[in-house]
Amino acid sequence: MIRREARLRLEYVYRKSLEEKQRLIDEKRQTVKKYVDENRAIPTHLRKDAIDLQQDAEWGGEVSAIDDEYRYAGAADPKVVLTTSREPSAKLKIFLKEMRLMFPNAQRINRGHYDIKKLIQACKANDITDFILLHETRGNPDGMIVCHLPFGPTAYFTLANVVMRHEVPECGTMSEEYPHLIFDGLNSALGRRLTTILKHLFPVPKIDSRRIVTFSNTQDFISFRHHTYSKDEHGEIKLKEIGPRFEMRPYLIKMGTIDNADAESTEWALRSYTNSARKRPLMLSVPDDDE
Incomplete structure (x- = not known):
C-alpha cells in the first residue's frame, strides 16, 4: 500500500x-x-x-x-475533515466547531494524540477530499493548513483578527445551505491558484441559495466574510453577517500532502526577508489595463 x-x-x-x-x-x-x-x-x-x-x-x-488534482470537482460534493493542533485551547475548539459549520459535508476530529500521517491515511481510506488543520498561539487561532487529497496541493495560511460567531452581534443561527462564493481581487497567477484551492472546499450551490461566503483580497490579505441576504417588502436586499470572520495571508504552497511536506517540492513560498521585498508588486492581484 x-x-x-x-x-x-x-x-x-x-x-x-x-x-x-x-x-x-x-x-x-x-x-x-x-x-x-x-x-x-x-x-x-x-x-x-x-x-x-x-x-x-x-x-x-x-x-x-488534464489536471488530476480536481478531476472530480462538480461531479461529487467535497468531503472535508477538520482538526486542530495537539492540546487545543477552549477558544480553538470553538473556532473548530464554527469552521466545521462553514463547510457543508464537513466533519471534525478531536486531535488527541493522533499522528498527522495516521490521520491522512485514514482520510484517504475514506475518500476524504480535503483536510484542514487549525493552529493557535497562546489561545488565539493564527494558522490554517488546507491539504487536498490524495496527492495535494497543500496551502499554508496565517490568520489574523479572528472574530467568533458569538462575538458578532445578532448573528442568528447558521444556515446549512450550500453557499455562493465571491472571490475579489485574486486575479494574478497565484491568486487564481489559491482560488482553485479554496473554491473546491465547497459544493456547487443552488441558484436560490441565500448564503454567501466572500474571499476579498486587499494588499495581499484575504478577508473572509460570511453573510446571508434577504429581501424586504420594498425589494431591497439586506445583508446579515453571521460569522466567523478573519484575515488570511498565504505563505507557502507545497505540491504534495501535509504528511510528506518535507519531501515534497515547493510550488510557491513567501519571501519577506529580502532586500527587494518592499519593491515587489502585490502577489495576489495585478492591475487592470484601465488603471
Whole structure:
C-alpha cells in the first residue's frame, strides 16, 4: 500500500512538471503572438525562437493536459475533515466547531494524540477530499493548513483578527445551505491558484441559495466574510453577517500532502526577508489595463 501510494505520487509529480514546462512554453507563444499582432518589437529574450513560437501559436500548442488534482470537482460534493493542533485551547475548539459549520459535508476530529500521517491515511481510506488543520498561539487561532487529497496541493495560511460567531452581534443561527462564493481581487497567477484551492472546499450551490461566503483580497490579505441576504417588502436586499470572520495571508504552497511536506517540492513560498521585498508588486492581484 505504501509503495503504491509513493509510486502514484511520483507519477503525479512528474505529470505536473511536464504540465508546468508546457505552460511556460505556451506563455511564450502567446507573448510573441501578442507583440506580432500589435506590430511591436519582440522582447529580446524571445527573438531567437520567435519564428518557431509564432508557428506553434498559429497551429495549436495549447495546454490540453488534464489536471488530476480536481478531476472530480462538480461531479461529487467535497468531503472535508477538520482538526486542530495537539492540546487545543477552549477558544480553538470553538473556532473548530464554527469552521466545521462553514463547510457543508464537513466533519471534525478531536486531535488527541493522533499522528498527522495516521490521520491522512485514514482520510484517504475514506475518500476524504480535503483536510484542514487549525493552529493557535497562546489561545488565539493564527494558522490554517488546507491539504487536498490524495496527492495535494497543500496551502499554508496565517490568520489574523479572528472574530467568533458569538462575538458578532445578532448573528442568528447558521444556515446549512450550500453557499455562493465571491472571490475579489485574486486575479494574478497565484491568486487564481489559491482560488482553485479554496473554491473546491465547497459544493456547487443552488441558484436560490441565500448564503454567501466572500474571499476579498486587499494588499495581499484575504478577508473572509460570511453573510446571508434577504429581501424586504420594498425589494431591497439586506445583508446579515453571521460569522466567523478573519484575515488570511498565504505563505507557502507545497505540491504534495501535509504528511510528506518535507519531501515534497515547493510550488510557491513567501519571501519577506529580502532586500527587494518592499519593491515587489502585490502577489495576489495585478492591475487592470484601465488603471
